[in-house]
């Protein structure tokens with residue numbers, strides 16, 4: 057089975073006051089719903105394929121619904137699901153709409169607990185039934201569970217085996233279902249344990265229900281269900297009795313941030329989203345720590361709990377480079393630094409000829425790195441100007457100064473992206489076409505046959521953007537040389553923890569390394585790596601080694617880059633093309649708190665990652681390479 061992937065965004069809201077409070081203070085009891093909309097809309101960058109939301113209403117009477125969900129497919133899913141929710145209110149009178157008590161009693165989605173999810177998946181497994189949140193319903197309110205997550209587990213097979221060993225019978229072999237059943241099973245046990253406890257105390261009827269709901273401790277549930285999860289995750293859940301939680305993986309791979317005051321608790325995948333939606337400063341927002349959970353109980357009491365021992369922190373650097381919005385104060389700084397660090401290799405590539413070089417970027421994500429790169433070149437040029445002034449040996453005249461200071465770094469808006477969608481996270485089959493037509497150029501933005509063009513992108517993964525579109529369209533401007541700059545290092549290995557970059561054979565770096573091995577008659581390296589990978593199949597995953605590294609080992613980064621240029625440059629391109637990459641050290645210096653770099657280095661933080669890359673390489677050799 058191909059594992060399902062959920063590279064996504066999450067948002068949670070827990071209103072800590074009655075709905076009347078928000079009606080009075082903010083003029084609407086829909087305060088929570090509206091904030092959820094903002095949090096989701098501002099995380100659209102994290103998922104364009106589908107969206108879903110869930111809501112739980114506290115204090116419903118038996119016979120009244122208290123858990124609601126809406127899900128939609130497609131790029132317009134957020135608008136669609138909120139449109140549907142609002143359609144329930146469209147026939148209300150103005151008075152009814154203002155009446156928080158009426159809303160609470162009679163209207164769907166008028167609750168205190170909210171949860172939203174944005175999804176993209178590139179595995180072809182789509183359809184509304186795969187859209188989060190997932191629900192598990194039961195006649196015991198505390199056993200009801202809504203779950204959504206930004207996650208990917210490497211060991212769905214092991215967890216499936218585990219829960220079937222308990223005698224459970226999941227309906228689907230899909231990670232979210234399996235997780236839902238696993239957490240749900242532990243939740244059932246917890247409720248049953250409390251039921252027995254309450255019974256033994258002599259409680260009866262609804263008193264038992266209320267006592268269970270007062271005593272239930274979700275940390276027990278999470279501690280018993282999550283230890284085997286091997287992967288990156290922020291899993292969010294709501295229960296029918298009013299508990300909400302979010303738990304993060306022990307390596308801190310996937311991000312989660314939360315904010316709380318006396319009115320609201322909010323959690324989201326990205327920090328600035330909370331800042332903007334609630335107008336609060338960055339330092340009032342906390343990171344959910346590796347292995348930690350944030351829980352708010354039925355009474356609105358929050359607590360942080362260490363669910364799993366934190367491991368060596370390997371927060372995903374690709375979040376910083378590409379996936380998250382660049383509006384975060386730290387991400388903005390980091391992206392700029394990534395650009396700045398590339399000045400020296402770029403200077404080499406343009407033969408130090410800044411006078412005849414135009415600098416630009418491939419929209420949109422690379423824009424911030426571009427500003428950093430420009431700053432770096434400004435510094436370089438200033439230094440040159442100082443040297444030239446000093447070299448004059450006399451007090452410079454006004455004309456001399458003017459002449460020296462007039463030199464500027466030339467930056468232009470050369471590439472234009474015609475649509476706002478991210479092509480990277482578009483479904484595989486449609487991507488090529490999208491990449492081909494999505495970019496355009498500004499005619500006249502450089503001097504033909506005289507100027508070099510340095511153009512920065514955040515990442516080169518499959519190379520589709522370059523090959524299908526960028527290089528040939530830039531060549532129409534007739535630059536002398538095109539220097540493509542990647543603010544991140546060469547992407548060499550699949551992700552497996554929640555960002556579905558591509559499968560191994562699609563990586564342009566991998567294709568280049570294989571081509572080099574073949575060209576130089578070094579096929580034995582492939583055979584050897586395959587043999588070793590195959591030989592360790594029976595080993596426990598903790599003992600496995602990533603032998604794919606041997607494919608890259610014989611070559612320098614520059615050799616691989618040069619090969620990529622050959623593979624990516626369309627026939628007939630007139631300009632000379634070169635690719636300049638960030639180094640791993642440069643990445644770590646720019647993003648020191650996010651050292652997770654497995655897609656660049658092959659150093660997977662969890663044994664499941666090594667196991668999957670091993671299998672992927674075996675599959676590649678057996679199905680594609682075929683000796």
Ligand SMILES: O=P(O)(O)OC[C@H]1O[C@H](OP(=O)(O)OP(=O)(O)O)[C@H](O)[C@@H]1O
Pocket residue numbers: 378418419420421422473477478479480481491513514515516517518519520521522
């Ligand atoms: O080498 P490739 O496989 O083509 O992938 C890398 C490209 O994909 C991303 O662009 P995307 O259109 O997703 O988003 P952006 O507008 O946020 O830069 C990224 O910025 C690169 O341009």
